Amino acid sequence: MGSGAVKDAPGEIWKNINMSLNRGGRGLPGGTSLAQLLAWKRNVRNTTRPPNLAVEQVLKWADHHYEKRGKWPNSSSGMVHAAPGESWRNINMSLHVGRRGLPGGLSLAKLLAEKRSVRNPQALPKLTAAKILHWADVHHRKTGEWPTVKSGPVIGAAGEDWASVSRCLHAGGRGLPGKSSLGKLLAERRGVRNQKAPPMLTIHNILKWADAHRRKTGEWPTENSGEVFGAPGENWNSIANAFYRGGRGLPGNLSLAKLLAERRGVRSTAVLRRLTIEQILEWADAHHRKRGVWPNKKSGEVFGAPGEDWKSIAGALYHGGRGLRKKSSLAKLLAEKRGVPHPKAYAKLTTKLILQWANAHHRNTGEWPNANSGAVFDAPRETWSSIATALYQGGRGLRKKSSLAKLVAAERGASRR
Incomplete structure (x- = not known):
């Protein structure tokens, strides 16, 4: 008991008064307390013995x-607005353990669920596959799309959202066995494509789709060709990735380009044929x-070799590749x-040869050559530069550390420039 000394009563403290009220003494009967006395006589709330609820x-x-x-309200909602001194936490505890005249075995959440x-x-209603599918059908009718974990609140089911429904399908709970998913359920029961478990692919189907793409666009598909005509949900990039990684039933040692090269004769820069020196010379x-x-x-395209060009051949000679060794060139080969x-x-x-050309230039032009004099007379492919x-x-x-000007000046007396 706090509050210290009693004002206007020297020597008295509230702790001693409370003890006398409790034990009896100094003329008091005992069996009570300061809090009880103030609650009885002054209507002050007794926090140690709050009123029944x-x-x-x-x-x-x-x-x-x-x-x-x-x-x-919930147990964390703080003080009760309409009842000073009461808190929702204490009320929830009293409902739980049965105090202050309350029955016990309850909680604020349970009480509000039952009565309001x-x-x-903490006690969500059971879920069933049938109920989830019903909600999914409603979602599809309303939005034109099937729900995913990111679809937010469930239409027509207050408090439910697709993320929590998906978690229950995956982890189990609320009557669901677990080890499933929203995507899997919709794939099995509504035929909706499951992006995380797409159907198996076959070479036959891929070639059929490629032929359709060719007929429609005039070109063979590549990994950048977008959606696959006639195969909703499929795109050429995912098919190319399945080839690369070996998944969805594909072997993994192929590629879209290689498949089309082998089965449709489509030339691919990724599957270029080997080159030989003899072929290049031919x-x-x-x-x-x-x-x-x-x-x-x-020089552009190679005559008689569709798809080949001299630039790529020169690159193969220089860098190596397509069966050729490195560090050569087309010019060197020829x-x-x-x-x-x-x-x-x-x-x-030699200086002698240069001076010979310089004399010829002087005879033809009347001037001695400099670096800007262009081509050298009688010396194809040579320039004064x-x-x-x-x-x-x-x-x-x-x-x-010489120069054309110095050489000409020294040997012919031309003025240095």
Whole structure:
């Protein structure tokens, strides 16, 4: 008992007074307490012996709570608005253990479920497959779609939502055995495609769908072709993934491109045939006969080889692949096997040769050459720019740190520029 000293009564404290009231003494009869005395004589609520409750009173307070808050109280709703000093937690406890005149064996949630038809989260109604399917049918009629775990509240079933229904189907509970799912139930009982357990695929069906795609679009499908015509729910990307991973009954050592290449003769960059040097040279000879020039990587399509182009052949020669070794090139191959001058295989240079070309340039133009003088007379494929670069950087047999201007000035007395 607290409250300390009694005001206006020196030497008295409330603890001693309460003890005298309880035990008797100092002229008091005993068997009571300060709290009881104040409750009896001053109508002060006795927290140690609160007044008895009646179920009807609790329901009246609950109705008042609902009117004020728009929701029914639970054990965590704090103080009772209509009854100062009362809390919903204490009322719930009294209903549970049977105190303050209440019967016991109850709870606030049970009481409201029985008397006010409030949904009790701790005692939810049983579920059955038939009931869930009925709700699913209603959802489908209303929305045009079958429900999923993300479909939110169940139409026509207050308090139910598809996520909790799905959890019960999976884990069991509320009368359901578990080890199922909403997708599985709808697949089995309504024929709805289950995205997590799609039907098995067959090569026969895939080829049939590919043929239909070809007839409709004029092209063979790839993994980026979108939905499969005539197969609701299927798309070419998922089929390609099934090939890649080996699933849905497919072997896993195939691909959509490979299947179409093998069974429909469709050329695929992913399934290109092997190349040989002999074949490339044969195509190069045909190109030379037809065009009068040898091919390079910019020569476009290969005559007589549908789907092949010189750029991809040059890439295969350089990077290796399609049966070819690395570190070659189309130009190098033609230089070695057909004697075609290599565009990057420049001849060695000497100062004598450069001066010879410079004299020829002077005779033809009246000026000495510089790096911007263009092509070199009588030297196909040579330019004064490349010669100036070779003189400055070294290379092609020349020393570094010279220049065309220095060379001409030193040997011919031309003015340095």
